[in-house]
Amino acid sequence: MENEHTHAPDHDTAHHVNKHVKGYLMVGGLLLFCTALTVFLSYVNFGTQKANIVVAMAVATFKAGCVAAIFMHLKSEKWTIYRFLLITAIFATGLFLLTAFAMSDPISLNF
Amino acid sequence: MEIPYTVSARPDTGLYNAKIGIWLFLASEVMLFGGLFSAYVFLRIGAQPGYWPHGLLNVPVGTFNTAVLIASSVTVVLAWASLKMRQFAQYKIWMGITILCGLLFLIVKLTYEWPAKFHHFGVFIKKEALAKYEPYLGNNYLEAKMLPHRVEITGDIEDEAALKDDTAKTYVFKAIDAVNAEPTNPESDRPTFLPRPLVEKKVVIDKADVDYASMFYPRHSAYFSAYFLITGLHGLHVLGGLIVFTYFWLPVGANLYKRNPEHLANRIEVAGLFWHFVDLVWIFVFPLFYLL
Numbered sequence: 001m002e003n004e005h006t007h008a009p010d011h012d013t014a015h016h017v018n019k020h021v022k023g024y025l026m027v028g029g030l031l032l033f034c035t036a037l038t039v040f041l042s043y044v045n046f047g048t049q050k051a052n053i054v055v056a057m058a059v060a061t062f063k064a065g066c067v068a069a070i071f072m073h074l075k076s077e078k079w080t081i082y083r084f085l086l087i088t089a090i091f092a093t094g095l096f097l098l099t100a101f102a103m104s105d106p107i108s109l110n111f
Numbered sequence: 112m113e114i115p116y117t118v119s120a121r122p123d124t125g126l127y128n129a130k131i132g133i134w135l136f137l138a139s140e141v142m143l144f145g146g147l148f149s150a151y152v153f154l155r156i157g158a159q160p161g162y163w164p165h166g167l168l169n170v171p172v173g174t175f176n177t178a179v180l181i182a183s184s185v186t187v188v189l190a191w192a193s194l195k196m197r198q199f200a201q202y203k204i205w206m207g208i209t210i211l212c213g214l215l216f217l218i219v220k221l222t223y224e225w226p227a228k229f230h231h232f233g234v235f236i237k238k239e240a241l242a243k244y245e246p247y248l249g250n251n252y253l254e255a256k257m258l259p260h261r262v263e264i265t266g267d268i269e270d271e272a273a274l275k276d277d278t279a280k281t282y283v284f285k286a287i288d289a290v291n292a293e294p295t296n297p298e299s300d301r302p303t304f305l306p307r308p309l310v311e312k313k314v315v316i317d318k319a320d321v322d323y324a325s326m327f328y329p330r331h332s333a334y335f336s337a338y339f340l341i342t343g344l345h346g347l348h349v350l351g352g353l354i355v356f357t358y359f360w361l362p363v364g365a366n367l368y369k370r371n372p373e374h375l376a377n378r379i380e381v382a383g384l385f386w387h388f389v390d391l392v393w394i395f396v397f398p399l400f401y402l403l
Contacts, residue, residue, distance in 0.1 A: 017195040024192070028185035035177050035397075039170065042402035043304060049403070056398040063394045071188050071387045078125045081134050088138040092145045099149040103156060 027070045034063045118373050133381045137388050144392050147341050151399065154333040161262040162235070164334050165403075166290070166302025167327070172224060173401040176216050177393060183212035184390045187356075187383045194376035199368055206360045206379075209386075213353040220346055228327040228335070232268040234282055240320035247287065247314065249294025258300060264291045264316065266309055271326075282324060284314040338400050345396060348389045355382045 038059045046052050069075040074085075115121075116128045124131055155163055190205035236244050241262065245251065248261040266287035273279055290299045292310035318324075329336040358364070359379060367375045 014196045017192045021189065021192050024185055024188050028181060031181045031184075032178055035174060035181065038398050039174055039304065039402065042398065043301070045301075053403050056403055057395075060394050060398055064391050067184065067387050067391050067394070071184055071390075072384055080124045080126060080131065084134050084138050088141050092141055095142065095145050096149050096152070099153050103153065 023070065027066050031063055031066060034059055034066075038063075118371060118377060127377055129377060129381045130384075133384050137384065140388060144341075144344075147337075147344070148395065148399075151337045151341070154337060158333060161260045162332065164263070164332060167228075167231075167265070167334075168338075168401045169224065169227070169306050170302075170304050170401050171306075172219060173397055176219050177397045179212050179216050179219075180390050180393050183209045183216075184387055186212065187379075187386050191376060191379045191383050194368075194372060194379055197372055199365070199372075202379075203360065206356060206364075210353060210356050210360060213349050213356070217346060217349055217353075220342065225339075230267065230271075231265060231327040232271075232274075232282075232284070232324070233263050233265040233327065233331060234316050234324040235263050235322040236316075237320055237322045238262075240317075243320060244316070247291040247294060249299070252295040253300075256300065261290075261294065262322075264314065266291065266314070268326075269313070274324075274326075280318055282316045282318065282321065284312070284316070286311045287314050341396055342400070345389065345392055348385075348392070352382065352386045352389055355385075 038056055041055050041059065042052065044052075046055055074081070114128075118127060120126055121128060121131075186205045186209040190202050190209060193199070193201035193205055236248070241248060241250060241260075244264065247264050250260050253260060264284070264287060266284045268274065269283040269285040273283075286309040289296075289307035289310055291314075292312055293299055298307070325331040327335055329339040359367075359375065359382065364375055367378070
């Protein structure tokens with residue numbers, strides 16, 4: 001079962017991976033560009049500090065999406081992994097909502 | 112004993128076991144860093160005006176380290192691709208560059224960024240004494256421009272050892288940051304990309320006027336406690352990744368490659384997934400602490 005191995009690459013796999021190498025380099029370049037863009041935009045006055053934070057987080061989320069989709073192969077992954085991540089996203093969102101809940105201080109407002 | 116499904120996929124999940132394992136681990140890591148980022152948001156929103164520092168970190172150095180980490184993410188995926196194409200010599204080169212990038216990131220952080228902070232000093236002035244230090248704070252100017260007040264004077268202390276002397280009545284700076292030396296210079300309104308040099312100027316602050324004073328240690332402020340905690344934990348992750356990469360770069364990796372090259376490719380894929388996650392965390396750390 002586990003002892004099947006070969007030093008010759010599976011032709012389809014090798015071809016498939018080779019095709020992606022250029023894409024990895026391009027995404028790397030895009031991430032470096034987005035880093036420079038984040039730095040540049042942080043010195044642009046968007047009116048309020050909140051607006052600057054939204055812009056910076058939007059660029060950061062795009063960068064994180066590129067890393068996850070391309071480098072971590074989430075673009076074409078098995079459903080098992082997507083299920084894990086969906087549950088993680090629900091719990092992580094809950095965690096941030098708890099923070100928002102604490103800041104709105106509903107107890108002292110209502111009792 | 113042979114561990115099953117290290118190379119071929121388990122029929123029910125369609126994945127080899129280590130991949131399932133690393134994704135479950137990364138899910139727990141999301142919750143770990145999510146908790147810390149959520150604490151950061153809580154502390155930042157709750158900070159009183161003027162008490163959340165801006166522009167205290169070196170942006171060019173932070174940008175450089177971000178680029179280094181991104182480059183290492185590219186090289187680790189190229190190392191994995193080399194193994195899939197059965198090019199072991201290429202794998203050694205890309206993995207070697209990845210290890211060098213990770214080391215460079217840690218060296219910059221531990222030998223330059225953190226120590227520079229440990230020798231910087233800040234005093235938070237009491238509200239009732241703010242007017243006395245107006246030449247260093249420029250609050251009238253800031254008020255006219257509807258900008259947030261300043262409550263802190265920062266710079267290099269004359270004698271760090273004297274900080275432990277409880278009988279001393281003053282804090283003496285030998286140099287202060289440009290933002291305090293020229294508080295009404297429009298350049299001081301917002302942080303600048305290139306750090307402005309300290310201005311040599313002896314400034315004496317009465318301890319009676321000080322709310323709180325500290326070197327830029329974690330106890331300095333909620334900002335620095337969050338900064339050192341998150342970047343420290345992130346640094347430990349970088350170190351962990353480097354240990355794993357170095358292990359597979361040494362003859363252990365070559366031996367495994369000789370026995371079963373696909374097994375090594377899978378191990379590098381799993382370690383690479385961890386490394387990309389570390390990069391992904393930094394993508395948020397960098398703007399939150401250095402730029403905003």
